[in-house]
Structure formats: structure tokens, C-alpha cells
Amino acid sequence: MNxxxxxxxxxxxxxxxxxxxxxxxPVVSLIELGIVRSVEVVESAVKVTITPTFSGCPAYExxxxxxxxxxxxxxxxxxxxxxxxxxxxxxxxxxDSARKKLKAVGLVPPPRHSGDFIQVLIDPVxxxxxxxxxxxxxxxxxxxxxxxxxxxxxxxxxxxxxxxL
Amino acid sequence: MANVLADYLIALAxxxxxxxHRVSEWCGHAPILEEDIAFAxxxxxxIGHARLWLELAAKELGEDPSTFPDKQAFFRSPADYxxxxxxxxxxxxxxxxxxxxxxxxxxxxxxxxxxxQSTHTGLSELxxxxxxxELYHLRHTQAWVLRLAQxxxxxQQRSQKALNALWPHAQQFSSPLPAEEELNNEKKVPxxxxxxxxxxxxxxDFFDEIGLALPPQTNSIDAxxxxxxxxxxELLSDMQEVARLVPEGRW
Numbered sequence: 001m002n003x004x005x006x007x008x009x010x011x012x013x014x015x016x017x018x019x020x021x022x023x024x025x026p027v028v029s030l031i032e033l034g035i036v037r038s039v040e041v042v043e044s045a046v047k048v049t050i051t052p053t054f055s056g057c058p059a060y061e062x063x064x065x066x067x068x069x070x071x072x073x074x075x076x077x078x079x080x081x082x083x084x085x086x087x088x089x090x091x092x093x094x095x096d097s098a099r100k101k102l103k104a105v106g107l108v109p110p111p112r113h114s115g116d117f118i119q120v121l122i123d124p125v126x127x128x129x130x131x132x133x134x135x136x137x138x139x140x141x142x143x144x145x146x147x148x149x150x151x152x153x154x155x156x157x158x159x160x161x162x163x164x165l
Numbered sequence: 166m167a168n169v170l171a172d173y174l175i176a177l178a179x180x181x182x183x184x185x186h187r188v189s190e191w192c193g194h195a196p197i198l199e200e201d202i203a204f205a206x207x208x209x210x211x212i213g214h215a216r217l218w219l220e221l222a223a224k225e226l227g228e229d230p231s232t233f234p235d236k237q238a239f240f241r242s243p244a245d246y247x248x249x250x251x252x253x254x255x256x257x258x259x260x261x262x263x264x265x266x267x268x269x270x271x272x273x274x275x276x277x278x279x280x281x282q283s284t285h286t287g288l289s290e291l292x293x294x295x296x297x298x299e300l301y302h303l304r305h306t307q308a309w310v311l312r313l314a315q316x317x318x319x320x321q322q323r324s325q326k327a328l329n330a331l332w333p334h335a336q337q338f339s340s341p342l343p344a345e346e347e348l349n350n351e352k353k354v355p356x357x358x359x360x361x362x363x364x365x366x367x368x369x370d371f372f373d374e375i376g377l378a379l380p381p382q383t384n385s386i387d388a389x390x391x392x393x394x395x396x397x398x399e400l401l402s403d404m405q406e407v408a409r410l411v412p413e414g415r416w
Contacts, residue, residue: 054210054213054298055210055213055214055216055217055294055295055298056206056209056210056211056212056213056214056298057209057213058209085217085290085291085293085294086286086290086293087293088290088293088294088297089294117297117300118300118304121304138199139199139200139202139203140203140301140304140305141199141202141203141205141206141207141301141305142202142206143202145206145209145210149199149202163301165297165298
């Protein structure tokens with residue numbers, strides 16, 4: 001007996017999901033943020049596994065709904081979005097393309113770290129507007145769970161850092 | 166259906182939920198805008214952590230993880246809550262709220278590090294996840310406790326008063342959570358009393374360093390995880406009001 005050919009390929013799903021913007025940072029996609037971890041296609045059913053960023057992030061339910069909607073648009077009715085926290089989401093999964101886009105909108109991408117993200121916060125955070133290293137942390141918490149607030153002492157502009165995690 | 170792990174998880178979740186709700190009461194009232202934002206974020210994290218623990222409890226109980234957290238949060242009476250009284254106390258002044266958050270976060274981090282070693286996979290995975298966010302809380306609250314203790318005469322006095330009031334409550338961190346002994350035998354969870362001793366000696370050094378004195382004698386607290394203060398009733402009547410008015414309401 002032949003296995004029926006899936007009506008979409010995994011690659012098509014990945015490509016489609018790369019068009020789904022993050023609800024709070026629409027310049028980047030859910031793929032670029034590293035939230036989508038795996039895609040399975042079995043016959044006409046699709047399973048997408050996601051790892052949400054911050055556990056209190058109110059955008060999480062919107063993300064799951066957007067993924068379902070985008071997959072439905074490909075003619076797939078059976079779509080299941082699963083959540084997996086192992087390993088927990090880390091800002092190391094944010095792609096280079098997303099880092100450039102974040103900086104372009106004035107949000108400093110999270111510094112690279114090898115596990116100890118609190119340690120990297122000691123290093124100066126460069127201003128996204130004038131690149132000065134002379135900046136001051138104003139608040140470890142910001143307008144969304146993933147942001148910290150800084151000001152630049154050179155150009156005097158406020159800016160945000162995407163929290164390393 | 167009885168499930169010992171679910172009993173334990175619900176108590177962990179209740180600490181987070183009740184403290185998270187208290188902290189959220191600062192939203193719109195904190196002394197400066199930055200701190201308003203900070204406490205609102207901390208509240209969001211704690212409530213998010215409560216939800217993660219309750220989702221895991223739901224799986225243990227064979228309940229639906231998408232509806233179980235709300236059912237637990239909005240449709241239980243005060244007598245069924247298992248949080249520590251420390252979490253339900255009214256916010257008091259800024260020093261009190263900040264110190265309570267610091268004490269809670271620092272002990273929670275010790276517990277999360279131990280839970281990360283749990284033989285129960287679901288538990289160790291969530292502990293690892295929640296720990297990363299708690300590190301941000303501790304960094305923030307510790308800096309503020311230090312700043313208030315060493316700030317002005319008034320901030321020092323308020324900090325000392327807060328420590329005198331909170332320290333007896335903090336002794337209850339050493340009390341076992343529901344089902345802890347049985348789960349500890351299976352190496353699923355740490356013993357609270359074993360975590361407590363190193364925590365106390367660390368805190369004694371910290372408070373000594375920043376110039377606050379631990380109260381010499383700690384009065385015993387009438388309430389515990391099973392017998393709450395009247396403050397919980399008041400908190401829940403506020404938190405549960407809308408959900409109980411329209412139980413099937415959808416946003």
C-alpha cells in the first residue's frame with residue numbers, strides 16, 4: 001500500500017510561517033525569533049511545535065492563532081500547535097536577519113551569550129542611533145516582557161534592548 | 166482524582182498567582198513610571214509562571230490544560246488556596262512590596278535550581294524555564310532593596326520596618342509544601358527545610374552588609390498555607406469578581 005503523498009511539504013509550511021509577523025515586533029517573523037521549533041506533516045495534518053519566549057508574554061495566544069490561520073490558508077484544515085519548553089527559549093535563537101531588522105527600528109538586539117545572560121548585561125550596550133557606548137540602563141523592564149529601557153548619554157535618545165535570555 | 170504532584174504544583178502556582186496579583190495592584194500607583202512598568206512586568210511573569218505550573222498540574226490530573234488554570238484561579242474559595250500568607254499580605258509601602266518580592270524571588274530561585282534536578286521531566290523543564298526569568302526579578306529587587314536600605318534616613322527606616330514585619334513570614338519558606346515529603350522521597354522535589362538553612366545564612370550576610378538588622382525574635386504567624394488571613398478573601402473577591410459575574414464570558 002502506498003502512503004498518500006502529503007498535500008504540502010514541510011518546506012512550504014516553513015516558508016509560509018516565515019511570513020507570520022511577531023504580534024508585538026512585526027518587523028520580524030516568528031521563524032526569525034526562533035519560536036517555531038519543528039514542523040511535521042503527516043498526510044493532510046500539520047503539527048507545529050513552538051517554544052514561547054517569556055512566560056508572561058500576552059502575545060503567545062495570538063502567535064498560536066496566527067500560525068493556525070496561515071496554515072489554514074494553504075488549504076490545510078488539520079493544524080495543531082504544540083508548546084514545548086524543553087529546551088527553554090533563548091535569545092540565541094534569534095537569527096542574524098532579525099537582529100538587523102530589530103536594530104533598524106531602534107531596538108538593540110540581545111547580546112550573544114553562552115548561557116550566562118546576566119553576565120553579558122555588565123558590558124556596555126551601544127546606542128542604536130549613534131553607536132555610542134556611553135549609555136545608561138534606566139529599567140530592566142520595559143513596554144513588553146522582552147525589553148529593557150536605556151538612554152544614550154551622547155545623543156540623549158532613549159532606546160530599548162531586547163533582553164538576552 | 167487525587168494526585169500528589171498536582172497538589173504540590175497547585176501550591177507553587179498559588180504563591181505565584183497571589184503574589185502576582187498583589188504586585189499588579191502597583192500598576193498605575195508606583196512612585197515613578199519606570200517602577201510602575203517594572204512591577205507590572207514582574208506581575209505578568211509571576212502570573213505566567215502560575216499558569217505554567219497549573220498546566221502541568223492539569224496534565225497530571227487528566228484535565229484540559231487550556232481551561233484548568235482559569236478554573237483554579239477564579240472558581241476556588243480562599244480555603245482551597247495553598248499560597249503562603251506572605252504572598253497575600255497587602256502591599257504596604259514601596260519598601261515593603263520590594264522587600265517581599267526580593268525575599269520571595271531569592272527563595273524561589275533556590276527552589277527552582279533544586280527542581281531543575283528533579284527526576285520528573287515536566288517539573289525540571291519548567292523549573293529551567295521559570296528560573297531564567299526569575300534571575301531578572303532578583304537582579305531588580307536586590308538592587309532596590311540595597312538602594313532603599315542605604316538611601317535616605319526615611320528609606321532606611323521603612324526598609325527596617327518592612328524587614329521586621331516580613332521576616333517572621335519568611336520563616337514559613339521552610340515549611341513543606343503539600344505532598345512534599347512523598348515527592349521528596351521519589352527525588353522529584355527538594356525539601357523546603359533543607360533549602361532554607363543556606364538561604365537564611367546567605368540573607369543574614371546580605372542584610373548585615375546593607376545595614377539592616379534581622380529581628381532578634383520572630384513571632385509565630387497564625388496563618389499558613391491552609392489557614393489564610395482575611396486579606397486573601399478580600400484579594401480573591403476583587404480578582405475573581407468579573408469571572409464569577411460572567412462565568413462563560415469570552416473576550
